Amino acid sequence: MKLGRLNHIGVATPSIADSIVFYRDVMGATHIHAPFDxxxxxxxxxxxxxxxxxxxLGGMDGTQIELIEPLPGNTSIASFLEKNPNGGQHHLCYEVPDIHAAKAEFEAMGKRVLGEPRIGAHGTLIFFVHPKDMGGILTEIMETPKAH
Amino acid sequence: MKLGRLNHIGVATPSIADSIVFYRDVMGATHIHAPFDxxxxxxxxxxxxxxxxxxxLGGMDGTQIELIEPLPGNTSIASFLEKNPNGGQHHLCYEVPDIHAAKAEFEAMGKRVLGEPRIGAHGTLIFFVHPKDMGGILTEIMETPKAH
Structure with missing residues (x-):
């Protein structure tokens, strides 16, 4: 495998609405997308x-911040927020050209892939790898969007 | 303030030597700099x-991973590793054009800046802002290197 682009940093928050205000007014973000479920x-x-x-000067194509708020019934993000009530860094996401090839490579290295590839927030297939196998970091692997 | 480039993600590790092997052999990183104190x-x-x-195709100028290992006597990273023995995401670092202006702006917003600006890992002035004021994320602000 070859290291892919660092697509985004997943940041858990108790309130996306409040986080949008924070990123806009405190951090000075100018490109905040519409939230969606x-x-x-x-x-x-x-x-x-x-x-x-x-x-x-080069546009706004840097690594994104992905704000994540649990929907009712979600347990994993809700549990993260119980331990980190202010929110915090939740995962890192790297791009790969072929999600199935990447899954096979991680599994061949004995890394615990968490479930089958599924559609992620950018509309392409993603999977997560267990943080204990990844230097303590919950790692998302996503297939690069074709139009990118 | 205007949101600056996401310069790096600070990742604490009990062993930079082991993490280099991980990023090279598991993640496929091809550009790993020499460690320094x-x-x-x-x-x-x-x-x-x-x-x-x-x-x-665009080079290797994406957001960096900054591996951080405590030197003897360090308490903050050592304490982080006690809670996270495998290591993990420690901080985010954004660039600003003027470190003193940025410090004044954060302070005017009531954010707790941790100490005076000091030279950071890229050789320019940096400061940290308290995670409780920053959505649970320890946030480093660094002045963009002039030659960048």
């Missing part, structure tokens, strides 16, 4: 774009 | 570069 994963998500380069 | 902050650090864009 990802019912399969029991979460509401919202992407915040970051500048591609240091001078802000 | 940052004595002022009591840490050894090592940067892992990620691809700028999805096709790997």
């Amino acid at each position: 990802l019912h399969d994963q029991g979460v509401k998500v919202c992407f915040v774009d970051t500048p591609t380069d240091s001078r802000g | 940052l004595h002022d902050q009591g840490v050894k650090v090592c940067f892992v570069d990620t691809p700028t864009d999805s096709r790997g």
Whole structure:
């Protein structure tokens, strides 16, 4: 496997509405997407774009912040928020060209892939790898969107 | 303030040597810098570069992974590793054009800036902001390197 683009950092929050205000007014984000529900994963998500380069001349294609709020019935994010009531860093997501090839490679290395590939927040297939096998980081692997 | 480039994600690890093997052999990183000690902050650090864009055509100027291992006598990272023995996500770092202006802005918003600006791992001035004021995320603010 070759290291892919760092697509986003998953950030859990008790309130996406409050986090949008924070990223807009405190951090100065100018490109905040509309939040939407990802019912399969029991979460509401919202992407915040970051500048591609240091001078802000290269567009807003930097690694995104993915705000994640649990929908009713969600247990994993709700449990994370019980331990971290203010929210916090939840996972990292790297892109790969082929999700099934990546899954086979992680499994061949003895890494615990959590479930079958499923559609993620960017509309392409994703899977997660167990943090205990990944230096303590819950790691999402996503197939690069074709139009990207 | 205007949101700056997401420079790096700080990742605590009990062993940079082991993490280098992980990022090289499991994640497929091809650009791993030489580790060095940052004595002022009591840490050894090592940067892992990620691809700028999805096709790997734009160079390796994506958000970096900053591996952080405590030096003897360090308490903050050591304490983080006691709670997270495998390591894990420790902080996010955004760039700003002027570190002193950024500090004044955070303070005017009532955010707890942790100490005075000091030289960070990229050789420019940095400060940290308290996670409880930042959606649960320990946030580093760094002045963009001039030559960048």
